[in-house]
Every structure is written in structure tokens, then in C-alpha cells.
Amino acid sequence: MWDVIEAPILWQGAWVTVQLTLYSAALAFALAFPFGLAGISRHAWVRAIGRFYVEVFRGLPALVLMFWFFYSLPLAGLRLETLFAGVAALGLNYGAYGAEVVRGALKAVPKTQFEAAVALNLRPAQRVRRVLLPQAVPLMLPTFGNQLVELMKATAIVSLISISDLMFRAQQLRSSTGEGAAVFLVILVMYFVIAQAMLLLVRYLERRSERTLGRVRAEGAAR
Incomplete structure (x- = not known):
């Protein structure tokens, strides 16, 4: 067991x-905010663009999307690096x-704040940056924390296109040592530890945002 751990x-x-x-989380967040904002736009065509992105990529399995990037695009003359293919599939x-989390949180802000x-x-x-987002972000963070952990666990699929992540290395170690039970027990613990570290970070951000929200509301009441 110790040989496996070390x-x-x-x-x-x-x-x-x-x-x-x-990397995947950065791409996901970079897409979530503009498309989430598009979902509450006054313009129907902007809402349609946001809805199209959400419905298409929410309905596609990340695994199939990754295979399409890695195996199908080269047939059209576009070859992606393995890491980029994995990040693109997970991020999209x-x-x-x-984007749905952002849209829902923005719509949950009381209408009186917008007025x-x-x-x-x-x-x-300015309305979005100074009024809506400061109040919506604390509502987003718990769900974003859950999605971050789900994203981390989903990275295990990239081993199928030979990216040397934790799962890929575990398979190599299992093949070379024959200690399958010990290897997979160790990586279960490692995935759990990584998830807990990410949740601690999210909880810290939640506390910070709640304090900021308290100040925003206090300033609004003072006015």
C-alpha cells in the first residue's frame, strides 16, 4: 500500500x-457569465443565442463531445492537442x-433593486456590475461549488484519450504492479482530498461574498 501511495x-x-x-473551470465560468446574462436580456435575439448554447451543450455528453473533438475534427483537417480537446469538452x-445558474441567480435578485x-x-x-452581480454572486457560489467538484470528477474521462491524469496514471500503475485494489483505493482518497480542498475554497468565497452583500445592502438602506 505504501509503495502505491509513494x-x-x-x-x-x-x-x-x-x-x-x-483550465476547464476557467473556460466554463468565462462562458457561463455572458450566456447567463444573455438569458435575461431584453432583446429576444440575444436570449435566443443564450438559449441555443445552453440547450445544445447541456444536452451533449462531455465524453462524446471530447471524442468528437479528438477523433472527428482531424478528419476535417483540424487537429487539437489532447489537453485542449479535454478542456474544451468539459468547459463547454x-x-x-x-449559464443557467447565473441566469437563475440574476432573476432571483429582487426587482426593486433593478428599479x-x-x-x-x-x-x-453599471446596473449589472454594481447592483445585480454583487447580490447574485452569493446565490451562485453554492451551486458553482457543487459543479466544480462534479467537473473535477468528470476529468477522469480524459484518460480515454491518453491524457496522463490521475486515472490514466492509476491504470498504468495497476498494469505494472497488479495491485488494482490498492491503486484504486488510493486514488479514491486522492480525488476526495482534491474535492474537499476545492469546497473549502468555495466556502471561503461564500463567506467573503456574504460580507460584501451585507455592506451593499447596508449602503442601499442608508440611501
């Missing part, structure tokens, strides 16, 4: 898993779920 290739694989999670898929921003003659971008 195996360098598992720790290398864990680092690749963390990197994949961070989870970005669609995140107050209009009364203060704030421009649309």
Missing part, C-alpha cells in the same frame, strides 16, 4: 487532474450548466 506517477497524475479542473459542457438602479440613472452595464 508512487511518483500518481502524484504527477493528480497534478494534471488539478490543472485540467482549473459545464459552462452551459453554469432602484434605473432610478439612479445607471447605465445597463
Whole structure:
């Protein structure tokens, strides 16, 4: 068991898993906010674009999407790096779920807050940045935390296109040592530890955002 725990290739694989999670999460969040904002737009064509993205990529399995990027695009002359194919598939898929989280949180902000921003003659971008988002972000964070953990666990599929993540390295170690039970027990614990570290970060951000929201509301009441 200790030989498995101390195996360098598992720790290398864990680092690749963390990197994949961070890159995919960054792409997912970068997509979630503009498409979530599109979902509450006053313009029907903007809402239609947001809905199209959400419905398409929320309805596609990340695994099939990754295979399509990695195996099908080269047939059209476009070859993607394995890491990019994995990040793109996961980011596009989870970005669609995140867009719905953003849209729902923005719609949950009381309408009176939006009306107050209009009364203060704030421009649309200012209304979003200074009024809606500060109140919506604390509502988003718990769900984003869950999605981040789900995204981290979903990175295990990238081993199928030979990215040397934790799962891929575990399969290598199992083949070379024959200690399948010990190897998979160790990586279960490693995935759990990574998930808990991410949840601790999200909870810290939740506390920070709640304190900020308290100040925003206090300033609004003072006015």
C-alpha cells in the first residue's frame, strides 16, 4: 500500500487532474457569465443565442463531445492537442450548466433593486456590475461549488484519450504492479482530498461574498 501511495506517477497524475479542473473551470465560468446574462436580456435575439448554447451543450455528453473533438475534427483537417480537446469538452459542457445558474441567480435578485438602479440613472452595464452581480454572486457560489467538484470528477474521462491524469496514471500503475485494489483505493482518497480542498475554497468565497452583500445592502438602506 505504501509503495502505491509513494508512487511518483500518481502524484504527477493528480497534478494534471488539478490543472485540467482549473483550465476547464476557467473556460466554463468565462462562458457561463455572458450566456447567463444573455438569458435575461431584453432583446429576444440575444436570449435566443443564450438559449441555443445552453440547450445544445447541456444536452451533449462531455465524453462524446471530447471524442468528437479528438477523433472527428482531424478528419476535417483540424487537429487539437489532447489537453485542449479535454478542456474544451468539459468547459463547454459545464459552462452551459453554469449559464443557467447565473441566469437563475440574476432573476432571483429582487426587482426593486433593478428599479432602484434605473432610478439612479445607471447605465445597463453599471446596473449589472454594481447592483445585480454583487447580490447574485452569493446565490451562485453554492451551486458553482457543487459543479466544480462534479467537473473535477468528470476529468477522469480524459484518460480515454491518453491524457496522463490521475486515472490514466492509476491504470498504468495497476498494469505494472497488479495491485488494482490498492491503486484504486488510493486514488479514491486522492480525488476526495482534491474535492474537499476545492469546497473549502468555495466556502471561503461564500463567506467573503456574504460580507460584501451585507455592506451593499447596508449602503442601499442608508440611501
